[in-house]
Amino acid sequence: MPSAVCPGSFDPVTNGHLDVFARAADVFDEVVVAVLENKSKAGLFTVEERIQMLQEVVAPYPNIKVEAFHGLLVDFCAARSIKSIVKGLRAVSDFDYELQMAQMNFRLAGVETFFVSANPLYSYLSSSLIKEIAKYGGDVSGLVPDILLARLNAALAK
Numbered sequence: 001m002p003s004a005v006c007p008g009s010f011d012p013v014t015n016g017h018l019d020v021f022a023r024a025a026d027v028f029d030e031v032v033v034a035v036l037e038n039k040s041k042a043g044l045f046t047v048e049e050r051i052q053m054l055q056e057v058v059a060p061y062p063n064i065k066v067e068a069f070h071g072l073l074v075d076f077c078a079a080r081s082i083k084s085i086v087k088g089l090r091a092v093s094d095f096d097y098e099l100q101m102a103q104m105n106f107r108l109a110g111v112e113t114f115f116v117s118a119n120p121l122y123s124y125l126s127s128s129l130i131k132e133i134a135k136y137g138g139d140v141s142g143l144v145p146d147i148l149l150a151r152l153n154a155a156l157a158k
Contacts, residue, residue, distance in 0.1 A: 003030040004084040004114070007073050010035055010050050011043040012152050014130055014144055016122030018057055020088035023116055025061045032082065033058065037070040044131055044155050057145045074109035085113040090123045131156065 004024055010017060010033070024031045033054055037047050045053070047068050058064040069076040073085065085105060087098050095115070102113035118125075125143055134140045135156050141149055 003082045004028040004086045005032045005034050005082050006086050007034040011045055011127050013054055014125045016125040019119045020116050021064055024086040025064050031064045033066045034069045037068050053148050056147055074105050074111050077111050087115055088118050089115050090118045
């Protein structure tokens with residue numbers, strides 16, 4: 001099967017994200033994890049830091065690569081001849097939003113979106129929730145890749 005893209009901000013990447021990437025990598029020949037560059041929004045980590053951390057956590061998957069993007073996702077896809085987007089869904093509320101995006105992406109460029117239901121172990125996870133818990137000293141081990149835990153805590157301590 002051809003290539004797919006898994007887009008997002010990944011600030012920080014969670015084990016839920018990693019689960020979706022790994023499942024997509026089992027189906028598609030190549031998966032591009034596309035990190036959104038949003039210049040109007042300050043993240044906890046820079047885009048470069050997020051890319052570097054993602055490259056570390058996807059290293060065991062030879063068919064996953066990480067790139068940054070800005071602008072329309074369909075333009076990113078067109079430039080790389082990618083015809084599929086993979087999105088994880090945690091709840092019905094995710095579906096409501098993601099369905100609109102999927103339909104627009106198809107209308108704009110004929111790019112299909114494939115939805116992956118969240119692993120129940122991670123269905124409640126979001127990067128925002130992880131940051132909130134860690135900010136107040138809560139234990140987020142097991143929710144983010146172990147190799148990122150110290151970096152997350154250090155970034156929040158600033």
